[in-house]
Amino acid sequence: QKEVEQDPGPLSVPEGAIVSLNCTYSNSAFQYFMWYRQYSRKGPELLMYTYSSGNKEDGRFTAQVDKSSKYISLFIRDSQPSDSATYLCAMSAGGNQFYFGTGTSLTVIP
Amino acid sequence: SQTIHQWPATLVQPVGSPLSLECTVEGTSNPNLYWYRQAAGRGLQLLFYSVGIGQISSEVPQNLSASRPQDRQFILSSKKLLLSDSGFYLCAWSKGLAANEQFFGPGTRLTVL
Numbered sequence: 434q435k436e437v438e439q440d441p442g443p444l445s446v447p448e449g450a451i452v453s454l455n456c457t458y459s460n461s462a463f464q465y466f467m468w469y470r471q472y473s474r475k476g477p478e479l480l481m482y483t484y485s486s487g488n489k490e491d492g493r494f495t496a497q498v499d500k501s502s503k504y505i506s507l508f509i510r511d512s513q514p515s516d517s518a519t520y521l522c523a524m525s526a527g528g529n530q531f532y533f534g535t536g537t538s539l540t541v542i543p
Numbered sequence: 544s545q546t547i548h549q550w551p552a553t554l555v556q557p558v559g560s561p562l563s564l565e566c567t568v569e570g571t572s573n574p575n576l577y578w579y580r581q582a583a584g585r586g587l588q589l590l591f592y593s594v595g596i597g598q599i600s601s602e603v604p605q606n607l608s609a610s611r612p613q614d615r616q617f618i619l620s621s622k623k624l625l626l627s628d629s630g631f632y633l634c635a636w637s638k639g640l641a642a643n644e645q646f647f648g649p650g651t652r653l654t655v656l
Binding site for chain 1: 549585587647648651652
């Protein structure tokens with residue numbers, strides 16, 4: 434079983450839609466959770482960082498962590514064509530090891 | 544603020560040739576440094592990480608090697624490239640004592656012909 438599972442998509446939504454991206458994980462020791470946005474042929478850009486359970490909001494982005502279900506989500510409100518990218522989830526138990534999902538490809542159609 | 548640089552951005556090399564990719568970080572000291580390879584649909588594969596000068600941990604046996612000659616410099620090398628070494632190479636850094644977040648460079652796209 435992979436440490437982190439992420440649906441690769443692709444996901445296609447109309448402009449203005451609410452997007453929900455999700456990852457599940459198996460290691461209960463994970464307590465640091467990240468979401469990255471990666472445009473084609475670019476390095477991943479850190480979007481959201483959350484420690485332990487709960488919600489974090491930054492503009493149109495909301496990250497949720499449910500440690501009891503080992504499930505994390507990223508919500509994008511009022512999605513824009515510029516949000517079209519691959520979104521990677523990542524997590525860590527606090528050491529030097531980071532575990533990544535394979536990424537979900539998102540296209541927002543104008 | 545911290546920034547991370549990688550070069551070259553793109554590289555095309557023949558099989559059997561040597562490789563040297565460089566990564567430098569600015570605006571922080573004693574970072575943890577990482578080399579990843581990203582293949583389409585397969586996510587990020589950790590190749591090496593370093594917690595200090597001269598300290599390298601290898602995650603995957605391969606014909607690549609890494610070195611950290613200075614605190615904020617990380618180099619990925621190979622003596623003889625294989626076709627299978629083609630990919631997108633990413634350098635990343637995290638804070639040394641509390642490695643809670645990881646920040647990536649712009650990447651190097653390597654094509655081995």
